[in-house]
Amino acid sequence: MAGSAGSAASSLVVEDVTLTYPDGGGRLTALDGVSLEVPGGTMTAVLGPSGSGKSSLLAVAATLVTPDRGRVVLDGVDTGTLSRAEQAALRRRRLGIVFQQPNLLASLTALEQLELMAHVDGRRPSRQVRERARELLAAVGLAGEAGRRPHQMSGGQRQRVGIARALMNAPAVLLVDEPTSALDHERGGAVLELLSRLTRERGTATVLVTHDRARLSVADRVVEMADGCLSSPCRGQSRG
Template sequence: MSLTLDDITLTYPDGDGRLTALDGVGLRVPAGTTTAVVGPSGSGKSSLLAVAATLVAPDRGRVLVGGTETGALTSAERAVLRRREIGIVFQQPNLLPSLTALEQLQVMGHLDGRRQVSLRARELLAEVGLGDLAHRRPHQLSGGQRQRVNIARALVNEPSVLLVDEPTSALDRERGTAVFDLLLRLTRERATATVLVTHDRARLGEADAVREMRDGRLGTPVAVPGAE
């Protein structure tokens, strides 16, 4: 299932006028591919993710998850679509301190009324390399391990779209590389349409496409040195 943003414009109140956060943005991400989005702070990257996640409605344009135009849905229907079809990996893991790694995933599955979520949660933790750490709480995990729990939690409901916000910003290069590689692998294996906002240009050559945001506009695909 692909993700499509078609001619998206988003504005916010700014004094007596309005500030344009997104200006005619168009983006299509096929299933099983990763599009990396780069750009300076304040360029509109976070707004792009918020609109793609259906958390913010644009002033103009369409967001399609597969063949579903999300703007035509009620707020309740969009909430269901987010829960079932859109996984979000936040910059900070925001794990619940009292829950184990396994329980972090189980909560997400139970919210969607899924059965046998414990088995799926264990499988996902093993897939991200944390099978032996399922019963550890966040304070017992490293920063890279917490981010892996964050990724697994976003995938527990088998989303078709994965939105990732600066997943390596708080990690050193070695752990950041491991998380980046993990996201690329899971995208291919699970056929998600992944949008990865990142400031780290070192691994961009491994993404399927790279787009740069400036002043609310999304440029044409960027050529990355070292990419084939």
């Protein structure tokens, strides 16, 4: 679905984005005119094999990579008009990212992992910050695990801490990269159901990148990516 960057109802709009990388004497096309609109409170699953361009799409949507052409509108802000410092501030405050591996700090408890996000955003430790962290741990079913460190938790619990951490700064947009790749079927299903519920409850625009076709019923919409294109013919020969 090609989105209009003027749509106030959408928290994420990727509009006609093309991204290329140097490749020997030429250019490799990772994204070829990709457009995607994700309204707040909904989850869009991006399905595709390894190398199809899914990771490039997430990197552009997260403003970590600047596309050759096109634009990204995040929570009503055209990110192409911002400086790199302003983009970083926008990421901290309005964007949450859930990685394949939660990458938790070994020395911190589950509660401290979340409190650290507030610190990175420039907020000092406070009762409000701690209450927010506890509320999110409860929301992901870990109210009783706040004092545990990563080595004391299961893989599914660590991934849920990663989800809670991504929500700590109340993001408008949540980008989720293969969150079930290291989990068994039951735990993976529970994580996806959790993401779907939190998307609706918190009004985030969630993009779920996955290669797993078995559990796509949690998404409001599914689009397929191949050769740098989303559910439509590419303009040219592309790989990504």
